[in-house]
Amino acid sequence: MSRYAIGLDYGTNSCRSLLVDIDSGKELGSVVFPYPSGNSGILTDSADPNVARQNPRDYLDGMVEIITGALAQAKETNPDFDATDVMGIGIDTTGSTVIPVDEAGTPLALKDDFKDNLNAYVWLWKDHTAHQEAADITEKASNDRPQYLAKCGGTYSSEWWWSKIWRCLKVDRGVFEAAYSWVEHCDWLPAVLTGNDKPSEVKRSVCAAGHKAIYCEEWGGLPDKEFLSSLDPALADLRDRLYNHADSSSAQAGNLTSEWARRLGLSAGIPVAVGAFDAHHGAVGSGSKTGTLVKILGTSTCDITVVPNSEELENVPGVCGVVDGSVLPGHYGIEAGQSAVGDIFLWFVNHLVPDSYGATQDERFIEMEKRIRDQKPGETGLMALDWNNGNRTILTDVRLSGMILGQTLHTEAHEIYRALIEATAFGALTIINRMEEYGIKIDEVVNTGGLAVKNATLMQIYADILGRPLRVAASDQTCALGAAIFGASCSGEVSITEIQANCCKMRDTEYTPIPENEEAYAELYRIYKTLHDAFGTADWSDSLGHVMKDLIDIRQRQRG
Helix, strand or coil, X not given: CCCEEEEEEECCCEEEEEEEECCCCCEEECCEEECCCCECCEEEECCEEEEEEECHHHHHHHHHHHHHHHHHHHHHHCCXXXXXXXXXXXXXXXXXXXXXXXXXXXEHHHCHHHCCCHHHCEECCCCCCXXXXXXXXXXXXXXXXXXXXXXXXXXXXXXXXXXXXXXXXXXXXXXXXXXXXXXXXXXXXXXXXXXXXXXXXXCCEHHHHHHHCCCEHHHCECCCHHHHHHHCHHHHHHHCCCCCCCECCCCEEEXXXXXXXXXXXXXXXCEEECCEEHHHHHHHHCCCCCCEEEEEECCCEEXXXXXXXCCCCCCCCCCCCEEEXXXXXXXXXXXXXXXXXXXXXXXXXXXXXCHHHCCCXXXXXXXXXXXXXXXXXXXXXXXXXXXXXXXXXXXXXXXXXXXXXXXXXXXXXXXHHHHHHHHHHHHHHHHHHHHHHCCCCCCEEEEECHHHHHCHHHHHHHHHHHCCCEEEECCCCHHHHHHHHHHHHCCCCCCHHHHHHHHCCEEEEEECCCHHHHHHHHHHHHHHXXXXXXXXXXXXCCCCCCHHHHHHHHHHHHHC
16 A cells, blocks of 8 residues: 655745655655735735735635645546545644634634734734844843743844734734734644644644744743743733643644545545644755754755754754754754845845846846856955845844945946855855854755755855755755655654655755865855954954955955
């Protein structure tokens, strides 16, 4: 009998499915559903560019489309395919993406009273309206509960759970009071499929709780009521309607209900795994193991590595958390990332690259890549900071912005493009250096996501700057694949390790550092780090007077 699993990956602009044979690793069906609401699925507010919300109805409509579509593809390709052989479903989502719900677990946005109120909709991960609340939580925890910050990198973010909920309380008390509870997107969808969507019955993800909600068993789960009350007594009251325990995705959220089985074309009763965030499942789908950093390269990036929980591990300042079980059972999951990478390149090509490079976006990218392919490191004379959407790691500050230094009257668009690529790679190296500073060894980097597959020049630049071999996961859908792995393994009939061995392959191409480029980039990185510390930290007190001249000297040397 064949054994299949379905993984669902809910991203920022769309959701997708992957139907996989867990014994052969063959991917039998995959369907993408672009969210129809708002601008590419995001509801915005012209009065505040920090607002980013979503419509939960899109998630449910997408669920039906992507699962039934994947099953149909499998049947078309293989007439012997039988949907009753699907043994489980796993789900990942963005996060922290939080939903206000009523006592029955219904999102407020789906109720007539709130259909026109953005604050009642889903607060997407990239909503940055709560930057002041995040700063206040950081300050309060630093003074009163420093252990809370130690587990999440030393700074609480506007992208995370408590910041967003507190922001809602401040700006729209009506929505806050109508919300009996709040749930993460990755918790809500498994709860809906299993009929366990009442807030008291929802199985909560330790991935979401540990990385974004200051959850840790060391202090009894969520932050204590005294601390929350010091922020606002209403948050302390809310704690009683949240949760005291969280599970890894190796646990079951429940079993597929008869109603959803009928709508999806699956067997009732199959297990649905506890959800998690996309990057963490993407790491599992990329074959995550000790010593390997999995880098999901997309509009933003997320970096994931694991360390056995039998080892002593220090808290790592500036990362997005060290959480037991958030990636693999029996391992600490360490998360870091950059708030914009692909989005920086898209911004540049859409707004600043002249038509002489091409009439379409794709043509301009192709032409720029062709022109930078043979350039030497430092030849542009430019240095950029990759903070166009703030800095997630290691500074954890959304109020930082991007910069391009070293331009002259002769600077061309493709040279700026290369400098932006280099800046994102320098940001990635800063993350690796921070991990290794605290004893987390990174021997190789496995990459996944659109940029890793499409842009060979970018990958070689990354290899030269990171000073490590770069491999690329074979699957185009590693997040959904990771979700499928948990969908199958949560049944208890097959192990994660066994499925990874069958399904997690690498592409043939490997990018290795070019020694002379690696040496040149080491010099350039020192300049990047000077700018990073000067503009990103409060206690920097050195001089920047040498930076422009250093860039000119390097440019002249590299051009011969």
